Amino acid sequence: MKLINWLHHFEERLIGTLLIAMTLLVFVEVILRFGFNTGIEWAQEVTLYLSAWMVLLGASWGIREGAHIGVDAFVKLLPSRQRRIITLIAIVLCLIYCALFIQGSWVYLSKMAKIGIEMDDVPLTKWKAMSVLMIGFVLLAIRFAQLGWAVITGKQDGFVLADEGRDSMHLVDDESPGEK
Amino acid sequence: MTTLTLFVLLLLCMLMGMPIAIALGFASMTTILLFSNDSLASISLKLFEATSEHYTLLAIPFFILSSAFLSTGGVARRLINFAMDSVGHIRGGLAMASVMACMLFAAVSGSSPATVAAIGSIVIAGMVKAGYPKSLAAGVIANAGTLGILIPPSIVMLVYSAATEVSASRMFMAGFIPGTLMGLILMVAIYIVARVKKLPAQPFPGIRCWFHSMFRAIGGLMLIVIVLGSIYGGIASPTEAASVAAVYAFFIAIFGYRDIGPLKGVPWRKENEKLSTATIRNLYLLPKSMIESIWHKEVAHVVKDAAKVSIMLLFIIANAMLFAHVLTSERIPHSIAETIVSLGLPAWGFLLVMNILLLIAGNFMEPSAILLIMAPILFPIATHLGIDPIHLGIIMVVNMEIGMLTPPVGLNLFVTAGITGNSIGWVIRACLPWLALLLGFLGLITYIPQISLFLPQLLDGM
Amino acid sequence: APIELKFSHVVAENTPKGQMAIKFRDLVNERLAGKVKVEVFPNAQLFGDNKVLEAMLLGDVQMAAPSLSKFERYTSKLQIFDLPFLFKDMAAVDRFQQGPDGQQLLNSLKSKGLIGLGYLHNGLKQLSADKMLKVPEDARGLKFRIMSSDVLQAQFEQVGAIPIKKPFSEVFTLLQTRAIDGQENTWSNIYSKKFYEVQPYITETNHGLLDYLVVTSTEFWTGLPDDVRTELKKSLDEAIAYGNKIAAQKARSDRQAIIDSGRSKVIELTAAERQQWVEAMKPVWKKFSKEIGQDLINSAVQSNQ
Ligand code: NA
Ligand code: NA
Numbered sequence: 001m002k003l004i005n006w007l008h009h010f011e012e013r014l015i016g017t018l019l020i021a022m023t024l025l026v027f028v029e030v031i032l033r034f035g036f037n038t039g040i041e042w043a044q045e046v047t048l049y050l051s052a053w054m055v056l057l058g059a060s061w062g063i064r065e066g067a068h069i070g071v072d073a074f075v076k077l078l079p080s081r082q083r084r085i086i087t088l089i090a091i092v093l094c095l096i097y098c099a100l101f102i103q104g105s106w107v108y109l110s111k112m113a114k115i116g117i118e119m120d121d122v123p124l125t126k127w128k129a130m131s132v133l134m135i136g137f138v139l140l141a142i143r144f145a146q147l148g149w150a151v152i153t154g155k156q157d158g159f160v161l162a163d164e165g166r167d168s169m170h171l172v173d174d175e176s177p178g179e180k
Numbered sequence: 181m182t183t184l185t186l187f188v189l190l191l192l193c194m195l196m197g198m199p200i201a202i203a204l205g206f207a208s209m210t211t212i213l214l215f216s217n218d219s220l221a222s223i224s225l226k227l228f229e230a231t232s233e234h235y236t237l238l239a240i241p242f243f244i245l246s247s248a249f250l251s252t253g254g255v256a257r258r259l260i261n262f263a264m265d266s267v268g269h270i271r272g273g274l275a276m277a278s279v280m281a282c283m284l285f286a287a288v289s290g291s292s293p294a295t296v297a298a299i300g301s302i303v304i305a306g307m308v309k310a311g312y313p314k315s316l317a318a319g320v321i322a323n324a325g326t327l328g329i330l331i332p333p334s335i336v337m338l339v340y341s342a343a344t345e346v347s348a349s350r351m352f353m354a355g356f357i358p359g360t361l362m363g364l365i366l367m368v369a370i371y372i373v374a375r376v377k378k379l380p381a382q383p384f385p386g387i388r389c390w391f392h393s394m395f396r397a398i399g400g401l402m403l404i405v406i407v408l409g410s411i412y413g414g415i416a417s418p419t420e421a422a423s424v425a426a427v428y429a430f431f432i433a434i435f436g437y438r439d440i441g442p443l444k445g446v447p448w449r450k451e452n453e454k455l456s457t458a459t460i461r462n463l464y465l466l467p468k469s470m471i472e473s474i475w476h477k478e479v480a481h482v483v484k485d486a487a488k489v490s491i492m493l494l495f496i497i498a499n500a501m502l503f504a505h506v507l508t509s510e511r512i513p514h515s516i517a518e519t520i521v522s523l524g525l526p527a528w529g530f531l532l533v534m535n536i537l538l539l540i541a542g543n544f545m546e547p548s549a550i551l552l553i554m555a556p557i558l559f560p561i562a563t564h565l566g567i568d569p570i571h572l573g574i575i576m577v578v579n580m581e582i583g584m585l586t587p588p589v590g591l592n593l594f595v596t597a598g599i600t601g602n603s604i605g606w607v608i609r610a611c612l613p614w615l616a617l618l619l620g621f622l623g624l625i626t627y628i629p630q631i632s633l634f635l636p637q638l639l640d641g642m
Numbered sequence: 643a644p645i646e647l648k649f650s651h652v653v654a655e656n657t658p659k660g661q662m663a664i665k666f667r668d669l670v671n672e673r674l675a676g677k678v679k680v681e682v683f684p685n686a687q688l689f690g691d692n693k694v695l696e697a698m699l700l701g702d703v704q705m706a707a708p709s710l711s712k713f714e715r716y717t718s719k720l721q722i723f724d725l726p727f728l729f730k731d732m733a734a735v736d737r738f739q740q741g742p743d744g745q746q747l748l749n750s751l752k753s754k755g756l757i758g759l760g761y762l763h764n765g766l767k768q769l770s771a772d773k774m775l776k777v778p779e780d781a782r783g784l785k786f787r788i789m790s791s792d793v794l795q796a797q798f799e800q801v802g803a804i805p806i807k808k809p810f811s812e813v814f815t816l817l818q819t820r821a822i823d824g825q826e827n828t829w830s831n832i833y834s835k836k837f838y839e840v841q842p843y844i845t846e847t848n849h850g851l852l853d854y855l856v857v858t859s860t861e862f863w864t865g866l867p868d869d870v871r872t873e874l875k876k877s878l879d880e881a882i883a884y885g886n887k888i889a890a891q892k893a894r895s896d897r898q899a900i901i902d903s904g905r906s907k908v909i910e911l912t913a914a915e916r917q918q919w920v921e922a923m924k925p926v927w928k929k930f931s932k933e934i935g936q937d938l939i940n941s942a943v944q945s946n947q
Contacts, residue, residue: 058491104220
């Protein structure tokens, strides 16, 4: 469990860094093009890969954060026991989803490693840059297994969906005008 | 059989409470595994393509990040105060002003979810604060946000132009009147609702107070100027402008207003401080605070919130693309569209059936995918029936707007759920009455071609 | 069950490539009825150009026709077609492509598991910009959008211009607002992608070639029964010939349509002006002669006679 908490913290920092990196890269590109009449030849490709890394790594992190949206209206009608059973079945399906992707990514990445071609503008073999496909789904599977365990032991009876994400609405509650 | 499996699986998974993204992906994966010769590997490839080959989608995380800085940093609060002082005394004024803000933002953003992401969190909170029902606020914004693709520039229109032989500039031109009209319709509806429901109105605070709140909101208002200016001033594309907005929002929140981050509580000018001393102190503080904010807790928290919503959305979009990929490779939309084309309907009937088809497609697929498949099939028969290609394009775009609000794949619904923290079902209910309005608007657009054609034809005549 | 053959491309059906794919489908579905079933997926409905070759290696797409620049990371040899001012006209291109060296190039992808089946034309590239380009000096300091290609990058750097990489969805607005000054493309692309609506000047330089390579995977191709393979190749050759004819017509008619629209002024170069462009850009050849092979470049130059 300690390891998973550490992983979570590390993921969070990494994902934030990826988001900032891609924002800055596009921003710097604009500044360079307009202000200095020059471009960065690798910027477009790297930005896109950064976004892929953010999304695919972030998917698993988002499970723990309750970031993902789902329809829980139906399961909420059920008594707790049934609800846990349904949730467990759903988690098993999620694990199958991960397994299928892990299998598919493995075949895909092995093929890319075999032909060994590089990215367009960065001297790095493509399969390495795409390895997040595999990593992301392994992490996602770990999260679902963890969630499944929480449901079995009765700590949780559903997916934690975005309910706790009221972050942006804090504007409404807080009274402090912010300036003196 | 394939189609049935795909849709039944999707429905079941969603009912079980699975995250929508995974329900979409799971239904696609399983259908491929059971019925198709395609490999799991190529579906993995498709998912990677969906997350790494769509540059314009990046506007979404960038605008979300910029909004996160604005709303956490108190900039949004000042904007809301200013808006309330300006239009709070009119019943429904704040909601109308929000629609106006959406229209303005639509003129810089080429995407609907990006429009909601950019201003949704701010204006919804503002309306709730002013005493509006939250569902009304959310419904209005999710709907007004769809104008992002109708008011130029519009990614979806570019896709339509590229898939047919229609002029992109003429399409842009044609979207202007319908977009404005839809905005006006929304405002009129809000006015009526405001009268009926007796929505709150505050007394006008007086011109001095108004100037004061405008002055304090200037840092936030500048964001719109900067984004508009960087696009129309030939500095950046809409996607790039979103990144400029994010960087600006960071700057104004951390260094300008100093409500969060390393400079929190540090005044621009201390009491009795000489102007020169204050300038030098701030010049020193600027790089220092920039570096400090890298590991500052509050800054990290804003980034984390933005990442959460962005990832949720982009992961749904990626899986929705998988779903569309399965539909495409099984040629399901193709065969339905081809059937319709072969029915030999008159123009009005064809338009009706086409709208129904596009609305259904809009439930499950993302706009670009629909246009790329449907436009080439429907276009020839439409022109044959004497329907103007520009008019056809606008009809399609309005359909795509509606698709943004229909489950299971309705990006505006997800953005709204993400920024309000409410459930998807709640958001759907909140959107419904306004969606009906949009449907009526689709009828207008479909059967009164002049709304779409007036401006391009006027400019042709000049 | 018949052998499934998915042909995936990224352009509209009314383009030369789209027409060629449909022709191929119709020919095969008629001649090899019951044995092979061809399905065409236009408009990047299935995969974009960046991923289609990978999908082909995985066995989920059997045929595609990406532009020759897209093969840069698969083989450096095909970069030859990006070299500026290598061919004087399309006839020279044909002579080289159909000659022994051109045909040999079709096999240059074999080590990566792909086979080239034939060249499909789009046409010669022109320069469009928001300023009038007469001599290379006019391009100095201007920003040009390019596809991802080392040769094209070098080509613009050679005349002091700034190559910028941006996806199509961004390019139109960037050109419209003049955040980017220009781009290079064939007449048919300038017309169909609407660049002429936002670029006031087009200089008829014919400076480079934009062609496609019809490819398939070695695994699929060698796995076919001999008679089927022969018939497929024959149908493909016919379809390509048909597509090339349309490409030639379209290059002329789209050029005319652009002139007629009045949105864009087409500038013709005098022989002396064009010679300046040739001299300015030609040093690019030397930069890539090692990767491509000087012999191959010489052979291409030969085809101009
Ligand atoms: Na727009
Ligand atoms: Na939808």
